Amino acid sequence: xxxxxxxxxxxxxxxxxxxxxxxxxxxxxxxxxxxxxxxxxxxxxxxxxxxxxxxxxxxxxxxxxxxxxxxxxxxxxxxxxxxxxxxxxxxxxxxxxxxxxxxxxxxxxxxxxxxxxxxxxxxxxxxxxxxxxxxxxxxxxxxxxxxxxxxxxxxxxxxxxxxxxxxxxxxxxxxxxxxxxxxxxxxxxxxxxxxxxxxxxxxxxxxxxxxxxxxxxxxxxxxxxxxxxxxxxxxxxxxxxxxxxxxxxxxxxxxxxxxxxxxxxxxxxxxxxxxxxxxxxxxxxxxxxxxxxxxxxxxxxxxxxxxxxxxxxxxxxxxxxxxxxxxxxxxxxxxxxxxxxxxxxxxxxxxxxxxx
Amino acid sequence: xxxxxxxxxxxxxxxxxxxxxxxxxxxxxxxxxxxxxxxxxxxxxxxxxxxxxxxxxxxxxxxxxxxxxxxxxxxxxxxxxxxxxxxxxxxxxxxxxxxxxxxxxxxxxxxxxxxxxxxxxxxxxxxxxxxxxxxxxxxxxxxxxxxxxxxxxxxxxxxxxxxxxxxxxxxxxxxxxxxxxxxxxxxxxxxxxxxxxxxxxxxxxxxxxxxxxxxxxxxxxxxxxxxxxxxxxxxxxxxxxxxxxxxxxxxxxxxxxxxxxxxxxxxxxxxxxxxxxxxxxxxxxxxxxxxxxxxxxxxxxxxxxxxxxxxxxxxxxxxxxxxxxxxxxxxxxxxxxxxxxxxxxxxxxxxxxxxx
Numbered sequence: 127x128x129x130x131x132x133x134x135x136x137x138x139x140x141x142x143x144x145x146x147x148x149x150x151x152x153x154x155x156x157x158x159x160x161x162x163x164x165x166x167x168x169x170x171x172x173x174x175x176x177x178x179x180x181x182x183x184x185x186x187x188x189x190x191x192x193x194x195x196x197x198x199x200x201x202x203x204x205x206x207x208x209x210x211x212x213x214x215x216x217x218x219x220x221x222x223x224x225x226x227x228x229x230x231x232x233x234x235x236x237x238x239x240x241x242x243x244x245x246x247x248x249x250x251x252x253x254x255x256x257x258x259x260x261x262x263x264x265x266x267x268x269x270x271x272x273x274x275x276x277x278x279x280x281x282x283x284x285x286x287x288x289x290x291x292x293x294x295x296x297x298x299x300x301x302x303x304x305x306x307x308x309x310x311x312x313x314x315x316x317x318x319x320x321x322x323x324x325x326x327x328x329x330x331x332x333x334x335x336x337x338x339x340x341x342x343x344x345x346x347x348x349x350x351x352x353x354x355x356x357x358x359x360x361x362x363x364x365x366x367x368x369x370x371x372x373x374x375x376x377x378x379x380x381x382x383x384x385x386x387x388x389x390x391x392x393x394x395x396x397x398x399x400x401x402x403x404x405x406x407x408x409x410x411x412x413x414x415x416x417x418x419x420x421x422x423x424x425x426x427x428x429x430x431x432x433x434x435x436x437x438x439x440x441x442x443x444x445x446x447x448x449x450x451x452x453x454x455x456x457x458x459x460x461x462x463x464x465x466x467x468x469x470x471x472x473x474x475x476x477x478x479x480x481x482x
Numbered sequence: 483x484x485x486x487x488x489x490x491x492x493x494x495x496x497x498x499x500x501x502x503x504x505x506x507x508x509x510x511x512x513x514x515x516x517x518x519x520x521x522x523x524x525x526x527x528x529x530x531x532x533x534x535x536x537x538x539x540x541x542x543x544x545x546x547x548x549x550x551x552x553x554x555x556x557x558x559x560x561x562x563x564x565x566x567x568x569x570x571x572x573x574x575x576x577x578x579x580x581x582x583x584x585x586x587x588x589x590x591x592x593x594x595x596x597x598x599x600x601x602x603x604x605x606x607x608x609x610x611x612x613x614x615x616x617x618x619x620x621x622x623x624x625x626x627x628x629x630x631x632x633x634x635x636x637x638x639x640x641x642x643x644x645x646x647x648x649x650x651x652x653x654x655x656x657x658x659x660x661x662x663x664x665x666x667x668x669x670x671x672x673x674x675x676x677x678x679x680x681x682x683x684x685x686x687x688x689x690x691x692x693x694x695x696x697x698x699x700x701x702x703x704x705x706x707x708x709x710x711x712x713x714x715x716x717x718x719x720x721x722x723x724x725x726x727x728x729x730x731x732x733x734x735x736x737x738x739x740x741x742x743x744x745x746x747x748x749x750x751x752x753x754x755x756x757x758x759x760x761x762x763x764x765x766x767x768x769x770x771x772x773x774x775x776x777x778x779x780x781x782x783x784x785x786x787x788x789x790x791x792x793x794x795x796x797x798x799x800x801x802x803x804x805x806x807x808x809x810x811x812x813x814x815x816x817x818x819x820x821x822x823x824x825x826x827x828x829x830x831x832x833x834x835x836x837x838x
Contacts, residue, residue: 193568201575211827212549212562218833219557227583416832470826471567476772477574 155332158344165347167358168325169462173241173316178256180313183294188314190290190472191307197263197280199270200226205259205311208234211468215318216417220424224267231383231390233424238462239412241316243362248422250365250407251396256312260304274304281307286475320413320462324360327459335459342456345449350441354408360460362410368392368422369404371442377435378425390422415458429454511688514700521703523714524681525818529597529672534612536669539650544670546646546828547663553619553636555626556582561615561667564590567824571674572773576780580623587739587746589780594818595768597672599718604778606721606763607752612668616660630660637663642831676769676818680716683815691815698812701805706797710764716816718766724748724778725760727798733791734781746778771814785810 174180195204208222208230209215215236217223222230232248246252252261262268263277271277281287282302294310295301326334335343346352355361368374375381375389383390393402406422419425420432433453437445445453530536551560564578564586565571571592573579578586588604602608608617618624619633627633637643638658647657650666682690691699702708711717724730731737731745739746749758762778775781776788789809793801801809 190568193566195566195569196574200579202573202579206568210549210551211567212546212830213551214829214832217558218552223556223558416829418832464829469829473570473772473820473825474568476570476774 152332155340158340159327159330159332161347162343163328165352165356166324166328166360168328169239169242169319169321169358172319173239174313178254178309178312178316180316181294183290184310184313185317185467186472187287187290187294188310188312189467190287190474191311192314193471194284194474196284196477197269197271197277198225203269205237205262206471209237211464211471214238214413214416214464215468218418220419224265225270228267230267231385232422233419235409236413236417237315238318238320238465238468239359239410240362241312241318242359243407243410244364245407248406249393249396251393254312255315256308259311259315260308263304263307277307278302278304284475284477286477314467318465318468320465322412322460322462324456324459325462336455338452338455339459340456342452342454343459345452346456349437349443349445349449351436351453354440355411359410359412361408364408365393365405366408366440367404368406368439370440372439374404374421374439375425377439378421378423380421380423380425383423392422411457412460413462415454415461429457433457508688511696514696515683515686515688517703518699519684521708521712522680522684522716524684525595525598525675525677525714528675529595530669534610534665534668534672536672537650539646540666540669541673541823542828543643543646543650544666544668545823546643546830547667548670549827550640550830552640552833553625553627553633554581559625561593561618562827565593567820567827570594570769570772570820571824574774576775580621581626584623586623587741588778589775591765592769592773593671594674594676594821594824595715595766596718597668597674598715599763599766600720601763604762605749605752607749610668611671612664615667615671616664619660619663633663634658634660640831640833642833670823674821674824676821678768678816678818680812680815681818692811694808694811695815696812698808698810699815701808702812705793705799705801705805707792707809710796711767715766715768717764720764721749721761722764722796723760724762724795726796728795730760730777730795731781733795734777734779736777736779736781739779748778767813768816769818771810771817785813789813 172180192205192209195202195207198204203225208217208224210217215238217234220233222232222234224230235248240246241255244250246255246258252258264271264273269277271280288302291301291306291310292298295306298306323334332340346355354364354366357363369377373389380389382388386395391403392406394400394405396402414420415429418429419427420429426432426435430450433450434445437443437450528536548561548565551558551563554560559581564573564580566573571594573590576589578588578590580586591604596602597611600606602611602614608614620627620629625633627636644658647662647666648654651657651662654662679690688696702711710720710722713719725733729745736745738744742751747759748762750756750761752758770776771785774785775783776785782788782791786806789806790801793799793806
């Protein structure tokens with residue numbers, strides 16, 4: 127046997143060993159992928175429906191209105207006031223600052239992918255993004271208008287919006303209405319989706335996730351996070367009690383809320399039904415790694431702490447440091463691309479001016 | 483003579499008449515252009531200087547910092563809070579809302595082209611955009627920090643900014659300083675220039691302005707507006723008394739300002755020198771048509787009214803409706819393109835999170 131042929135045999139042996147390992151990894155990855163595909167779904171192209179279509183005209187109008195502060199009573203509040211383009215559609219505050227400096231009792235969630243949740247708001251008191259946009263205009267904490275007529279008067283005063291409303295809602299005698307405000311902003315929010323590495327994984331490309339992220343996904347499923355955080359938005363599809371094993375504020379350090387005259391009781395604040403005490407919408411987890419602080423009152427700043435607290439409060443588990451780090455690595459794979467519609471801001475028509 | 487040749491002669495006659503009119507218009511346009519070129523200058527490519535260079539690294543960092551609210555005491559104030567991308571770098575309010583809802587005594591001017599003015603602020607108490615950005619961080623009305631050390635501590639807490647500072651200010655032992663905050667934001671503002679139709683006119687293309695705009699420019703020069711509103715920013719290059727023929731508030735309806743315990747006296751508020759009473763920096767007029775309301779306190783909503791008031795207060799002239807409309811048509815030619823650097827907003831690094 128020559129030196130050369132022994133080298134070849136040796137090389138073949140190495141290739142065979144590597145191949146066996148690749149096959150084993152492939153089998154593991156394939157099994158994880160198949161489990162994940164049963165629990166989650168990749169993002170659709172948009173969140174439009176037959177009732178709420180995302181026509182280009184509605185999206186263009188809604189995009190402008192999203193950034194429009196001149197229809198609020200303090201001239202400062204717009205959707206973008208608490209959902210900033212630079213901060214992944216949040217304001218990075220524990221609790222947002224609303225009309226005339228009033229502190230809003232809850233944290234501003236990201237607007238990305240929110241249209242895909244089963245209801246809106248932490249307490250689920252808005253059925254969809256359209257209803258959210260409509261009712262915000264008369265909330266004393268938000269746009270602050272006395273009623274819809276007062277809001278519509280402010281909107282119609284910016285006359286350059288009229289042709290945009292006419293295009294978005296053709297054939298309507300008066301298209302500049304509160305309903306169409308909601309539909310236009312809703313259409314815009316229905317395209318604010320952020321495809322992430324996890325979507326590519328769900329579509330079959332298992333190489334997208336790091337080994338640590340795959341371990342994290344496996345752990346996320348195995349310990350039971352997925353019992354609530356599932357579906358296309360990895361959460362946002364059901365209600366759940368916050369604080370199953372103990373009162374949540376023991377772990378989160380949450381303060382009493384003046385408006386609620388005590389701790390935030392979730393859906394109970396709206397329904398006054400004892401069965402709803404401490405029931406919140408399960409939060410969606412898309413972009414969670416880039417949207418601190420966490421929980422309905424932004425009481426926890428660090429994602430690792432948030433994961434640890436959830437394990438304890440909801441599942442009665444003391445997750446170890448490695449488990450937490452792995453789960454965080456998986457959650458990082460939910461960070462998507464900021465949609466161009468949001469990263470760039472349209473110029474709004476000037477008002478108080480008779481020119482174009 | 484055949485019918486055909488008589489048609490030719492007739493056609494030649496028309497062409498000659500049209501040509502004579504074109505020549506006359508050309509001569510008028512040429513004369514107007516030459517006068518304008520002596521009074522105004524087109525925008526440069528950027529407003530960088532040897533002392534304040536606009537390196538790509540500084541601009542990229544400054545662009546992020548411009549939108550960064552987490553270095554203010556209320557977590558809301560950023561440069562972009564009062565200089566909104568959607569509103570041509572203004573907030574469309576008469577007077578801005580500052581830290582924790584405090585009302586700022588003056589109107590937020592556009593950030594576009596501001597670096598080219600001879601000083602900053604209505605009273606000229608900031609030498610350049612860098613000094614403005616630095617001192618804003620400790621203004622109780624703006625970022626609200628107790629001192630620069632407190633500000634720097636907030637800045638350094640967002641650790642993901644460190645590599646950006648290191649790239650923008652190479653070789654410095656500690657680049658995350660208040661001085662470099664000013665230089666980075668300054669570099670960004672020095673590229674926020676908005677080339678307008680009037681620039682193309684000044685470069686020789688007289689066809690860019692409408693006949694009415696040309697009449698307006700002619701009037702703007704003839705009645706004396708140009709005595710103060712000249713140079714590259716059509717103003718912003720000198721101080722002047724506001725209210726030469728009568729107290730300004732009689733025309734503008736300006737209210738007393740609580741902070742000043744009376745009417746705003748311009749530079750006097752800073753210098754306490756009687757000679758500075760009612761002296762303001764002459765406002766630049768680039769983008770004036772799209773940045774209502776007008777004057778240092780936003781007391782006038784409509785540009786036509788603002789022009790009429792200036793004619794009366796500064797020049798003792800009662801401008802007619804046609805004159806006002808023509809001047810407004812000229813001012814509209816100062817509306818430039820929103821720079822892409824400003825129309826799109828960078829994603830800011832998440833804080834309170836140990837990941838990337």
